[in-house]
Amino acid sequence: AQRVTQPEKLLSVFKGAPVELKCNYSYSGSPELFWYVQYSRQRLQLLLRHISRESIKGFTADLNKGETSFHLKKPFAQEEDSAMYYCALRRQAGTALIFGKGTTLSVSS
Amino acid sequence: GAGVSQSPRYKVAKRGQDVALRCDPISGHVSLFWYQQALGQGPEFLTYFQNEAQLDKSGLPSDRFFAERPEGSVSTLKIQRTQQEDSAVYLCASSLESRGGTEAFFGQGTRLTVV
Numbered sequence: 643a644q645r646v647t648q649p650e651k652l653l654s655v656f657k658g659a660p661v662e663l664k665c666n667y668s669y670s671g672s673p674e675l676f677w678y679v680q681y682s683r684q685r686l687q688l689l690l691r692h693i694s695r696e697s698i699k700g701f702t703a704d705l706n707k708g709e710t711s712f713h714l715k716k717p718f719a720q721e722e723d724s725a726m727y728y729c730a731l732r733r734q735a736g737t738a739l740i741f742g743k744g745t746t747l748s749v750s751s
Numbered sequence: 752g753a754g755v756s757q758s759p760r761y762k763v764a765k766r767g768q769d770v771a772l773r774c775d776p777i778s779g780h781v782s783l784f785w786y787q788q789a790l791g792q793g794p795e796f797l798t799y800f801q802n803e804a805q806l807d808k809s810g811l812p813s814d815r816f817f818a819e820r821p822e823g824s825v826s827t828l829k830i831q832r833t834q835q836e837d838s839a840v841y842l843c844a845s846s847l848e849s850r851g852g853t854e855a856f857f858g859q860g861t862r863l864t865v866v
Contacts (some may be wrong), residue, residue: 646793684859685754685755685857685858685859685860686794686842686857687856687857688854688855728793728794730793735848735853736782736801736848737799737807738784738786738796738799738807738810739784739786739794739796739844739855740796741786741793741794741795742793743791743792743793744792744793
């Protein structure tokens with residue numbers, strides 16, 4: 643069965659510090675991996691996906707098939723990055739997303 | 752519309768009452784998904800529509816849950832004889848195509864509280 647694990651429920655860092663939100667997945671095939679973000683009182687929105695290999699708001703994520711990981715990284719955290727972050731897996735286009743339980747990122751000055 | 756719209760935003764139901772939750776997807780979006788998000792958890796898949804066809808309902812937790820999308824646009828999730836364990840945020844998401852890996856856009860959700 644497919645599963646997404648985010649081991650940290652809460653990650654607190656100071657402004658300017660590096661951030662790494664961990665995500666591990668279990669799936670025997672080649673999934674699509676995503677990071678979604680939910681800012682306070684806003685809807686869930688896509689942050690980035692592994693196939694795009696892009697940087698959004700300074701965040702990057704690299705798919706490591708050997709370690710089955712898709713960790714989200716940012717070298718210098720900003721206070722506006724404070725939000726709930728969800729890692730998600732999809733078997734193929736047109737199928738449902740499978741979400742982790744989420745990690746709350748809190749960035750303080 | 753500008754995005755996926757869900758109504759009502761909040762619903763309080765007495766145990767045993769039936770509820771209906773509405774989702775207005777982005778115009779022209781083919782795919783529509785319903786998710787259930789319990790407190791402290793990530794969203795969990797309930798059911799999927801491609802146009803008016805319900806292609807996957809494997810995530811519906813019991814036969815008290817029913818979803819429809821009769822004209823391939825607006826969708827309704829109905830829960831009969833609500834129980835306390837049904838309390839959750841119900842999210843709807845739509846995407847433009849069934850294939851091609853397009854982005855899923857989420858609504859703001861309906862928070863259901865069963866008392």
